[in-house]
Amino acid sequence: MNTNARQYGDLATQLITESRRSTSTDTLLKYNDVLVRSIIREQRQLETILEASLSKVPPNNIDPQKHPDILLYQTMISRNKRCLLAYHNHRLERLKDLFWTVGGALPLLLSTSSATPGGQPGVDVRSKLSPHEVDFLRSYSASLLTFRSGVLATEEVDLFAPISRPPKDLHVQVRVIRDCGVIQTEVGALDFKKGQRTLVRRGDVEHLIVQGYLEEV
Amino acid sequence: MADWLDALNTTMAGPSFIDRVRNAAADDDVPIRDDFGPILAQDIAEETSLQQLIRHWMNERHAPDILPAQEHLLGRLLDHIRKQSDDVQLLCADPDSSEEEHFRIILVQTEVERVKFVIRSYIRTRIHKIEKYAQYISATPDMHERLSQGELEHAQRYARLLESHFMNSVLQSLPLSQRGLDDDEPLSPAMITQPDRQRAVFAHARQACPPVRLPDGSTMEMEKDQISLTPYSVIEQLLARGEVELV
Numbered sequence: 355m356n357t358n359a360r361q362y363g364d365l366a367t368q369l370i371t372e373s374r375r376s377t378s379t380d381t382l383l384k385y386n387d388v389l390v391r392s393i394i395r396e397q398r399q400l401e402t403i404l405e406a407s408l409s410k411v412p413p414n415n416i417d418p419q420k421h422p423d424i425l426l427y428q429t430m431i432s433r434n435k436r437c438l439l440a441y442h443n444h445r446l447e448r449l450k451d452l453f454w455t456v457g458g459a460l461p462l463l464l465s466t467s468s469a470t471p472g473g474q475p476g477v478d479v480r481s482k483l484s485p486h487e488v489d490f491l492r493s494y495s496a497s498l499l500t501f502r503s504g505v506l507a508t509e510e511v512d513l514f515a516p517i518s519r520p521p522k523d524l525h526v527q528v529r530v531i532r533d534c535g536v537i538q539t540e541v542g543a544l545d546f547k548k549g550q551r552t553l554v555r556r557g558d559v560e561h562l563i564v565q566g567y568l569e570e571v
Numbered sequence: 572m573a574d575w576l577d578a579l580n581t582t583m584a585g586p587s588f589i590d591r592v593r594n595a596a597a598d599d600d601v602p603i604r605d606d607f608g609p610i611l612a613q614d615i616a617e618e619t620s621l622q623q624l625i626r627h628w629m630n631e632r633h634a635p636d637i638l639p640a641q642e643h644l645l646g647r648l649l650d651h652i653r654k655q656s657d658d659v660q661l662l663c664a665d666p667d668s669s670e671e672e673h674f675r676i677i678l679v680q681t682e683v684e685r686v687k688f689v690i691r692s693y694i695r696t697r698i699h700k701i702e703k704y705a706q707y708i709s710a711t712p713d714m715h716e717r718l719s720q721g722e723l724e725h726a727q728r729y730a731r732l733l734e735s736h737f738m739n740s741v742l743q744s745l746p747l748s749q750r751g752l753d754d755d756e757p758l759s760p761a762m763i764t765q766p767d768r769q770r771a772v773f774a775h776a777r778q779a780c781p782p783v784r785l786p787d788g789s790t791m792e793m794e795k796d797q798i799s800l801t802p803y804s805v806i807e808q809l810l811a812r813g814e815v816e817l818v
Contacts, residue, residue, distance in 0.1 A: 394744045401746040435749055436759065438741045446736065450702075486739045490732060497728040501698075504721040511649070517692040521684045524677055557684060 362400065362430050365393045366437035373444040382448050385484040390441070393434055400431050449491055452479065457564035458514035460495045464488065515560045526556045528568040537562070620648050621686060626816050628693040633773070633817035634810070635803050636766040637700050637708075640719040648690065652683055659683075697722060705730040706752075706763045768804040774815040783809060 369389055376383045404427040411421055456463050464480050480488070502513050530546045537544055539558040546552070546562075551571065562568045618626070627641050659676055662668050668676075701708065701722055708714045708723075709730040715723055734752060742750045753762055776793040783805050785791055793799060793809075798818065809815040 390741070394741070397745050397749060401749065431749060432754065432759065435741075435745065435754075436762075439737060439762075442737060442740050443733075446733070484740065486736055489739075490736045493732050494729070497725055497732065498698075500728075501721050501725040504724070511652075511687045511690050511694075513691060513694060515691060517688065517695055520688045521681070524681045524684065 366434045369441045384482045457561050459565050527553050527571040529571050531569050532567050534567040630817045631696050635770040639717045642719050701726045702729050707765050769802045772803045773818050774806045775818045776815050780809050780814045
């Protein structure tokens with residue numbers, strides 16, 4: 355698009371379109387730092403124009419009907435701001451979803467290895483986040499861990515285990531997708547090697563299934 | 572309004588989950604009723620802890636607002652689970668236990684896992700709502716007493732976290748006048764999400780209920796086992812007293 359033909363607010367619309375695209379394709383898009391910065395620049399610009407317009411009228415006596423420009427700038431400013439916040443909030447919700455789908459295993463989510471488990475090979479979450487988002491996830495995880503130790507005060511119930519389907523059987527047949535070392539189970543220590551199939555107690559390996567080390571057969 | 576309400580008034584056909592719970596392996600120290608009367612029609616006094624939890628869990632999942640925390644109930648069930656797990660361990664370690672006992676042990680363990688699932692889902696449902704309304708909760712003392720101590724702390728931490736994330740990512744780069752997180756702009760949605768108490772819910776009367784006032788000014792009286800589709804605010808009080816449950 356010709357930059358001269360661009361109007362105020364176009365950039366914010368682009369940002370919202372990006373959020374919408376992220377929802378409809380169910381993917382986390384890279385944090386659009388450039389666009390966010392341009393909108394912030396536009397906000398400062400608008401604020402300057404608004405102040406200039408405001409200085410022309412006597413304070414405490416602004417009649418919007420006589421000064422439509424002021425109303426217009428004010429509306430643009432608040433729209434841009436809401437779009438910016440909506441974009442960030444939408445991303446946080448997506449990140450929280452991701453966090454829960456890996457069973458709260460934050461190191462796994464933030465690991466830069468290209469073979470991220472969870473059925474999405476090659477998804478590198480870390481590189482798509484802004485530094486502030488990484489901070490957010492860390493604090494979020496810490497807050498939940500505090501919550502878990504305070505409220506349940508028990509290891510009986512694993513808060514991070516999946517809640518999509520109630521367990522039907524006590525045991526589960528799993529296939530090992532990635533080596534995960536020696537795991538303590540009901541029948542003693544088991545060494546899970548890639549490619550193995552075993553029948554194990556669901557409660558013992560639930561977190562490994564969620565994190566993508568094991569796969570239910 | 573009365574017409575569509577009448578059309579929806581049917582007697583309860585148990586939802587599949589309730590059916591499954593009823594048919595699930597019974598807890599060995601919960602008395603089993605011979606007639607297996609429908610769980611929903613049972614008198615309130617006979618409700619076991621698990622049935623209470625399932626009722627609160629379903630209420631929580633259907634209600635737009637956060638309901639009072641059931642800390643005692645959760646504590647009781649967790650104690651129970653712990654006791655049962657210990658018993659199971661003892662029985663497993665005992666070489667004299669028979670084949671039949673081992674079969675029972677498996678049933679008990681499965682049931683324990685299923686109860687844990689409900690507890691987990693219940694807590695997670697609450698966490699989800701608490702995070703959604705975190706700012707509202709922090710600003711509204713009335714909400715505090717509905718949450719447990721841990722939940723309240725998480726809500727406050729989360730609200731602060733959200734605020735500092737917005738501040739660091741966006742707001743600190745904006746001019747001072749644009750940094751508010753609670754602007755009251757006409758024609759735009761509120762910046763602090765509040766529970767939508769007008770959302771429609773299906774309420775099932777567990778007993779005959781006193782009349783409630785509908786938004787159009789008329790009153791509605793629900794008989795036992797009647798199901799109505801109403802705005803949440805209408806049956807809020809009935810739900811708090813346990814006279815209806817959400818289905």
